[in-house]
Amino acid sequence: MPRSVDHETRRSEIADAVLTLVARAGTEAVSLRSVAAEAGISMGRVQHYFASKEALLLHALDRSHRRMERRIEERAVAAGGSERDALATILDELLGEHPETRDAIRIHAAFASREVDERARAILTDGDEEILALAVRVVADAGSPDPGTDGYALVALAGGLGNDVVLHGAPIERARRTLRAVLDRLAPPR
Numbered sequence: 001m002p003r004s005v006d007h008e009t010r011r012s013e014i015a016d017a018v019l020t021l022v023a024r025a026g027t028e029a030v031s032l033r034s035v036a037a038e039a040g041i042s043m044g045r046v047q048h049y050f051a052s053k054e055a056l057l058l059h060a061l062d063r064s065h066r067r068m069e070r071r072i073e074e075r076a077v078a079a080g081g082s083e084r085d086a087l088a089t090i091l092d093e094l095l096g097e098h099p100e101t102r103d104a105i106r107i108h109a110a111f112a113s114r115e116v117d118e119r120a121r122a123i124l125t126d127g128d129e130e131i132l133a134l135a136v137r138v139v140a141d142a143g144s145p146d147p148g149t150d151g152y153a154l155v156a157l158a159g160g161l162g163n164d165v166v167l168h169g170a171p172i173e174r175a176r177r178t179l180r181a182v183l184d185r186l187a188p189p190r
Helices: 007-025 030-037 041-051 054-077 083-093 099-112 116-127 126-141 147-168 172-186
Strands: none
Touching: 007 030, 007 041, 007 054, 007 099, 030 041, 030 054, 054 083, 054 116, 054 126, 083 126, 083 147, 083 172, 099 116, 099 147, 126 147, 147 172
16 A cells, blocks of 8 residues: 655655754755755655755745744734733744744844745735734824834834844843833833
């Protein structure tokens, strides 16, 4: 009887090997050979699932982004409460305390530093507009005279602090205190 292979599972395993390599040493560390070695499979197997290095990287980027998105959604649902509470939870996740979020931030930075095509750009920015819209609503509800600017500032601050924590080793608690202080000024808790 022939063996049944779950192709999506195999693609995911290969993508996880790519993510490990990128998180450890950037996109330049990714080659068919290094991915095969990291995944414990042959180069031919990697080529069977991905026609090029770019296809491999794009699939891994998408996988990383989806994982982070799921964590954000789960945390926001678990937090319950108001839109402000949901925003605080989302922005806190962007600081990079969770190991997978840390890897996602590294991977996003590695991709953002490359010349990327429209597919990669779409993945890198997927969900950004929804987070920004939520931030704008929250600061508008709090009475901001310029909710567009203040909402954007909050989202940009969280992203910058996350990069500072993950890429430069800044203390997460300092980043968290900074983010909370700015959020509390722009949209005080009720």
